[in-house]
Amino acid sequence: MNGDEQLLRLRPGLLALTTATPIPARFHSPALYAAVMTLNADEYELLRLIAQSPEPVAASDFFQTIHPANFERSAAEEDPRRVAWQKKQLGLYKAVIDLHDGNLIRIVHPANGERPDLVEATEAGHAALT
Template sequence: MASGPENPGALARPGVGCCLYAAGTPSTDERRLLKLISQSKEPVAPSSFFHTIHPPTFDSSALEDDPGREKWSERQISLYGAMLRLHDLNLIRVVVPEDGANPDLMEATDQGRAVLS
């Protein structure tokens, strides 16, 4: 898929050259995560915002197989997918790679900030 009059929403993936991805409309979770990352003054681990986007809605004493806990866990996992999509679309970038003890620290790209405006 090429960017241009036929597909003005396509975004190039850095380092890939000929391969392009259609940006589409970011999901609500992707937009919320991108907004929180872009508001950070320093590079940040996107996962630090997961509880902000989807706070626990179950009692802390709930069993592991409690439906509320399971639904919340699924939402937390889906946020990792949102983070990966934002990265693949060049809307966020790794500034400090993970080191085995700490996660990747990321920031919004100019393209990511433009999506929010």
């Protein structure tokens, strides 16, 4: 066992955080990845809701649940509350991309022009929630 393997055995995730050297495939596991990736509050809540869904779901279906609008529909486009809400909604789209890039969710049914991508949590996604 070389030094990197010993370090990884003693401190899972440390190798991935301290070096650009790829982790050998035999060390890949959802639990290891979950230990390395830190989720922000929006990513965590979005992943939690996706993971709870019994079938593939459009991640954007949860955006209003996570950040409901706190302004009247008649509010002006430049209303600070509307602008702040729009930024939060865009942040949730970024969270979807980050969760996908982190292999915590996967696209089960790609968007088809009538509906968005339908996603589900991966094994690593479920592990990240524990």
